[in-house]
Amino acid sequence: MRVDVVSIFPDYLAPLDLSLIGKAREDGLLDVRVHDLRDFTHDRHRTVDDTPYGGGAGMVMKPQPWAEALDHVLALDNPSGAKPHLVVPGPGGQPFSQALARRLALEPWLAFACGRYEGIDERVYEHARDDLGLEVSVVSLGDYVLNGGEVAVLAMVEAIGRLVPGVIGNAESLVEESHEDGLLEYPIYTKPSSWNGRDVPAVLLSGNHGAIAAWRHEQRLARTAARRPDLLHASHATGPDGVPVDITAATRGDVPELAVLLRACAAEEAVATGSLDVPALHEGLDEVSSALETSQTWLARSAGRLVGAVRTRRSPDAGDRWEISRLCVTPDLDGSGLDRQLLDHAEDTAPDGIRTLTLEVGAHRTDALKAYRKAGYRPADTPASRPGTVVLAKRRR
Ligand code: 6GU
Numbered sequence: 001m002r003v004d005v006v007s008i009f010p011d012y013l014a015p016l017d018l019s020l021i022g023k024a025r026e027d028g029l030l031d032v033r034v035h036d037l038r039d040f041t042h043d044r045h046r047t048v049d050d051t052p053y054g055g056g057a058g059m060v061m062k063p064q065p066w067a068e069a070l071d072h073v074l075a076l077d078n079p080s081g082a083k084p085h086l087v088v089p090g091p092g093g094q095p096f097s098q099a100l101a102r103r104l105a106l107e108p109w110l111a112f113a114c115g116r117y118e119g120i121d122e123r124v125y126e127h128a129r130d131d132l133g134l135e136v137s138v139v140s141l142g143d144y145v146l147n148g149g150e151v152a153v154l155a156m157v158e159a160i161g162r163l164v165p166g167v168i169g170n171a172e173s174l175v176e177e178s179h180e181d182g183l184l185e186y187p188i189y190t191k192p193s194s195w196n197g198r199d200v201p202a203v204l205l206s207g208n209h210g211a212i213a214a215w216r217h218e219q220r221l222a223r224t225a226a227r228r229p230d231l232l233h234a235s236h237a238t239g240p241d242g243v244p245v246d247i248t249a250a251t252r253g254d255v256p257e258l259a260v261l262l263r264a265c266a267a268e269e270a271v272a273t274g275s276l277d278v279p280a281l282h283e284g285l286d287e288v289s290s291a292l293e294t295s296q297t298w299l300a301r302s303a304g305r306l307v308g309a310v311r312t313r314r315s316p317d318a319g320d321r322w323e324i325s326r327l328c329v330t331p332d333l334d335g336s337g338l339d340r341q342l343l344d345h346a347e348d349t350a351p352d353g354i355r356t357l358t359l360e361v362g363a364h365r366t367d368a369l370k371a372y373r374k375a376g377y378r379p380a381d382t383p384a385s386r387p388g389t390v391v392l393a394k395r396r397r
Helices: 010-017 019-026 063-075 098-104 122-131 150-161 209-227 234-238 252-273 285-294 338-348 366-374
Strands: 002-007 031-036 085-095 109-113 135-140 246-249 296-302 305-314 321-329 356-362 389-395
Touching (some): 010 031, 031 063, 063 109, 085 098, 085 150, 246 338, 252 305, 252 356, 338 366
Parallel strands (some): 002 031, 002 109, 085 109, 085 135
Antiparallel strands (some): 246 296, 296 305
């Protein structure tokens, strides 16, 4: 992976030479290049900032040095043939997460633009998107304010870099870690078994691997409940076949994976009905992406893998009706209860004022019809949108 960082404090990024990331650079797995923004100024004072139009506190980074710096980065030799994904760290961005790190780790080339002061002139973002054709993401480490993006870049490059194949020798150590599956890590111990009057939990010395795994899972749940209750969805306690499932809102980066999942479910339905008149079958990347604007899509992930999805929206015809659609689960989790979890989630996220929940389902899908009946759905008098399907409805408590 190629990484370019532009900053007015290039020395700040010196730690990228150390430890695992430094080793990955030596091994040729990461090609990290740091650039000084001031090299792209032309005045004696190497000025990169100026006062804000409209007034207000602080200074704003000028567009011209940034445009030249980006041109310079784009003109550098570039074996992948791709354009960089431009990441701008800032407290006003989307939250950085393990999921985002995983997506960014798939990019052949990342460029980081470290802002200072109050930030960068907005036209730099527009120029990068519209004129240079770059994907631009503003990304925040969390809800607090740093003086500049450099520390954030150190954190992000470390989190992303370690996911690049080969950077971490033991790929297994990447799996059972805090945040990979939405639970915090269990407590760990090493020798001696008794230290300062404190003993290692006996189960860990028992040699009973089943008991150890069960204890560790309990510890993960307890710890997550105590420290990060926001991460705990009901589904963790009741996950299908003991697989913890995390349900989160889909974002644009999820679209390619989501489109594949929806196609798979649609194909199954097409085969079952012998008809290609299944709307989801004809949804490509663009349709799945634009549906994110007009509806909510929820994704179920288990250990990072996309295993299910459901779409919800307020009915455009009747404002008190909540439409649930595209409920889809991977074949290996069929019958695991995940579909019911997704349905519950779709219902739980309906806003106040919703009186009726509706679903449209193929009339031949007897198993699904039975499951929806069990969940409280009954045939509705609303007309179906296509032949061979029925609309089911449920009154909201
Ligand atoms: Cl990425 N940048 C700055 N300047 N402040 C932050 C941040 C980033 N994330 C949280 N606070």
